[in-house]
Amino acid sequence: xxxxxxxxARAGTSYAAAALLAASLGLTxxxxxxxxxxxxxxxxxxAQSEIDKAMQTPTELTFWTWVPNIQKEVDLFQQKYPxxxxxxxxxxxxxxxxxxxxxxxxxxxGAPDVAQVEFQYIPTFALTKSLVDLRPxxxxxxxxxxxxxxxxxxxxxxxEVWAYPQDTGPMGLLYxxxxxxxxxxxPPKTWDEFAAAARKLHxxxxxxxxxxxxxxxxxxxxxxxxxAGAKPFVNTAADSVTVTxxxxxxxxxxxxxxxxVKEGVVSADPDFTDAWFxxxxxxKYASWVTAAWGPVFLSGSAKSTSGKWRAAPLPQWDAxxxxxxxxxxxxxxxxxxxKNPIAAAKFAEFLNSDPESTKKFATEQFLFPATKALLADxxxxxxxxxxxxxxxxxxxxxxxxxxxxTQFQWPPFLDQAVTDWNETVGxxxxxxxxxxxxxxxxxxxxxxxxxNQGFKVNSQ
Amino acid sequence: xxxxxxxxxxxxxxxxxxxxxxxxxxxxxPFLLVFLAMLVLPLLYAAYLSLFREQLVxxxxxxGFDNYTRALGDDRLVKGVLRVARFFLLQVPIxxxxxxxxxxxxxxxxxxxxxxxxxxxxxxxxxxxVVATLMWGYLYGPDFGLFAQIAGKLGLxxxxxxxxxxxxxxxxxxxxxEFVGYNxxxxxxxxxxxxxxxxxxxxxxxxxxxxxxxxxxxxxxxxALLLCLIFSVIGSFQLxxxxxxxxxxxxxxxxxxxxxxxxxxxxxxxxQEVNYAAAVSFLLGLVIVVASYTVLLVTNRRSRA
Numbered sequence: 001x002x003x004x005x006x007x008x009a010r011a012g013t014s015y016a017a018a019a020l021l022a023a024s025l026g027l028t029x030x031x032x033x034x035x036x037x038x039x040x041x042x043x044x045x046x047a048q049s050e051i052d053k054a055m056q057t058p059t060e061l062t063f064w065t066w067v068p069n070i071q072k073e074v075d076l077f078q079q080k081y082p083x084x085x086x087x088x089x090x091x092x093x094x095x096x097x098x099x100x101x102x103x104x105x106x107x108x109x110g111a112p113d114v115a116q117v118e119f120q121y122i123p124t125f126a127l128t129k130s131l132v133d134l135r136p137x138x139x140x141x142x143x144x145x146x147x148x149x150x151x152x153x154x155x156x157x158x159x160e161v162w163a164y165p166q167d168t169g170p171m172g173l174l175y176x177x178x179x180x181x182x183x184x185x186x187p188p189k190t191w192d193e194f195a196a197a198a199r200k201l202h203x204x205x206x207x208x209x210x211x212x213x214x215x216x217x218x219x220x221x222x223x224x225x226x227x228a229g230a231k232p233f234v235n236t237a238a239d240s241v242t243v244t245x246x247x248x249x250x251x252x253x254x255x256x257x258x259x260x261v262k263e264g265v266v267s268a269d270p271d272f273t274d275a276w277f278x279x280x281x282x283x284k285y286a287s288w289v290t291a292a293w294g295p296v297f298l299s300g301s302a303k304s305t306s307g308k309w310r311a312a313p314l315p316q317w318d319a320x321x322x323x324x325x326x327x328x329x330x331x332x333x334x335x336x337x338x339k340n341p342i343a344a345a346k347f348a349e350f351l352n353s354d355p356e357s358t359k360k361f362a363t364e365q366f367l368f369p370a371t372k373a374l375l376a377d378x379x380x381x382x383x384x385x386x387x388x389x390x391x392x393x394x395x396x397x398x399x400x401x402x403x404x405x406t407q408f409q410w411p412p413f414l415d416q417a418v419t420d421w422n423e424t425v426g427x428x429x430x431x432x433x434x435x436x437x438x439x440x441x442x443x444x445x446x447x448x449x450x451x452n453q454g455f456k457v458n459s460q
Numbered sequence: 461x462x463x464x465x466x467x468x469x470x471x472x473x474x475x476x477x478x479x480x481x482x483x484x485x486x487x488x489x490p491f492l493l494v495f496l497a498m499l500v501l502p503l504l505y506a507a508y509l510s511l512f513r514e515q516l517v518x519x520x521x522x523x524g525f526d527n528y529t530r531a532l533g534d535d536r537l538v539k540g541v542l543r544v545a546r547f548f549l550l551q552v553p554i555x556x557x558x559x560x561x562x563x564x565x566x567x568x569x570x571x572x573x574x575x576x577x578x579x580x581x582x583x584x585x586x587x588x589x590v591v592a593t594l595m596w597g598y599l600y601g602p603d604f605g606l607f608a609q610i611a612g613k614l615g616l617x618x619x620x621x622x623x624x625x626x627x628x629x630x631x632x633x634x635x636x637x638e639f640v641g642y643n644x645x646x647x648x649x650x651x652x653x654x655x656x657x658x659x660x661x662x663x664x665x666x667x668x669x670x671x672x673x674x675x676x677x678x679x680x681x682x683x684a685l686l687l688c689l690i691f692s693v694i695g696s697f698q699l700x701x702x703x704x705x706x707x708x709x710x711x712x713x714x715x716x717x718x719x720x721x722x723x724x725x726x727x728x729x730x731x732q733e734v735n736y737a738a739a740v741s742f743l744l745g746l747v748i749v750v751a752s753y754t755v756l757l758v759t760n761r762r763s764r765a
Contacts, residue, residue: 216711430712454515
């Protein structure tokens with residue numbers, strides 16, 4: 001997915017939004033009794049005969065996704081199940097997609113049968129009973145096909161399976177070998193080494209920073225929390241949430257990154273902007289803390305630096321350990337209210353578990369796989385892209401994927417948590433102010449919001 | 461239809477049919493329907509919504525005026541309102557002065573390529589606000605923007621148009637660029653409506669063109685200027701597209717409550733707090749009414765004095 005699935009497709013995108021606000025106020029009118037089934041109690045498992053019947057009945061499914069050229073994978077499904085036609089709709093990428101999905105769900109009409117949902121949004125949509133539990137359609141049998149941590153991401157508090165993982169973004173470090181070599185720096189194994197390298201590099205060449213901490217990219221921050229073992233959000237029950245975004249582990253991160261930014265040895269430019277792309281090409285950043293979709297993305301957007309980059313696992317907090325977090329990645333979820341839950345569930349299953357379909361995702365759309373089979377497939381892992389000097393980059397990230405913590409959870413109100421991060425922690429990087437104080441603010445803002453929304457909030 | 465001749469009796473018989481007043485309503489009916497459906501009904505619905513509170517957990521409850529009291533004590537909202545008020549005080553005088561100068565210059569008849577000039581000033585108004593903001597955002601860019609590049613070539617410090625200190629001014633510049641032409645057209649049209657005998661009388665009395673501008677044109681422009689001013693109050697307080705787009709370039713300068721409209725938008729679409737957003741929108745409407753009325757009062761009193 002290249003960077004398409006990276007974490008927060010930023011908040012607020014619609015231009016005609018003032019008008020839209022009025023429109024949406026109108027649309028929510030119908031929200032009253034439209035709580036569809038799905039979610040909550042586990043439904044009876046569908047019998048095989050029912051499934052067979054459903055797959056032979058002429059049916060049309062609507063599928064919202066922003067994966068380019070996904071028709072190729074959809075065609076594979078339609079070849080196998082000729083009775084079922086899938087209509088692919090691109091409803092926008094990230095925030096616009098979710099806004100439309102929410103509007104359709106509230107209106108009670110026009111929602112798709114299957115939709116792309118990024119990992120971090122699953123609890124948000126599960127809370128509003130917008131996703132169908134896939135257990136009755138045999139989802140649990142597929143558990144072992146997917147990388148363990150991805151299954152943790154799609155599983156609800158009561159064991160519900162909310163979606164099938166499609167692609168992932170285990171985090172690693174892409175670095176400029178030429179710059180590191182020039183200054184005699186070895187790829188850092190620990191964050192302490194990384195900090196030392198940051199100071200050394202910037203002192204030797206003030207126009208170069210070891211990396212950039214984007215003040216608008218909560219995805220990286222959350223991924224780093226994930227690696228460090230923090231559990232900022234835990235969904236204990238449907239109506240309660242534990243919020244500890246400023247715990248000791250997060251403060252350790254705050255001291256570390258806030259300190260490096262304040263010192264001026266790590267830059268704090270917004271990412272995915274024109275200026276940022278230019279800086280990558282110019283060699284302003286000697287490394288990029290990124291995810292498994294990063295390598296393909298980078299080779300497309302920093303062409304002039306071909307051959308100079310290498311991949312490595314993230315530096316570690318404890319020397320000798322190998323742990324990582326995740327940034328980005330998507331799933332396919334069946335949307336509540338669908339009239340054809342069986343066909344929809346089987347479509348989502350096929351798309352993301354069929355060997356041919358998943359392989360196409362990896363080789364044609366360059367999505368980083370979520371299935372164990374593909375991560376062990378040497379035709380995928382042994383590719384040697386020239387951009388990375390022939391390094392087997394996929395192998396590096398395939399190994400990293402095994403080290404991602406399986407317990408990490410997202411808040412059931414992601415959009416708000418991200419906005420609040422931008423305006424507290426992110427802002428502290430941009431303004432070079434105290435990041436740990438900002439973490440306390442983030443905690444306070446998220447807690448207030450959650451309480452206003454009726455949650456029982458535990459902040460221990 | 462004053463001409464006599466063998467006109468069919470249409471004119472007279474029409475008068476005997478439904479009265480003029482009633483057929484008038486018929487003519488405005490299409491507008492009235494759209495007005496009701498697209499403006500009044502949503503407005504009433506928003507008012508209704510603002511009295512409830514829908515929570516992610518626990519559903520919807522009647523909240524009375526809770527949302528309004530919360531909004532009045534919300535310092536993010538208050539800060540936003542004060543910010544757009546500052547924007548109004550900074551931007552509108554400059555913009556109206558420029559529009560006035562341009563309208564007077566064109567009307568003076570002394571300009572050589574008056575039509576080209578008029579069109580040139582008006583063209584930015586035809587550029588959608590989104591495009592204009594993206595374009596200016598590109599020019600402002602601290603690393604790659606045109607101004608930064610020029611400054612770099614000249615060995616000067618790169619101007620930080622998108623920093624917290626200068627953002628409001630940079631936005632005022634965009635809005636001015638967009639709307640000078642629009643206001644100029646309004647003023648120019650008003651100038652064209654001034655009867656020529658006034659100018660002739662002034663000329664007979666020996667008034668030069670400055671004196672004519674001061675004593676005839678400006679007083680005649682007062683209603684048009686007032687109209688521009690009221691439009692500007694509304695426009696300033698509803699500032700949305702510009703900050704929303706520049707947010708991408710300076711995500712840590714423009715937060716989700718930078719302007720009240722932006723705040724209402726993020727409340728509704730990010731925080732799912734539709735009810736509170738409705739209350740905020742209503743309060744903002746109230747602020748605009750008060751501000752517009754104040755402008756009217758102040759200008760009226762001044763003209764009488």
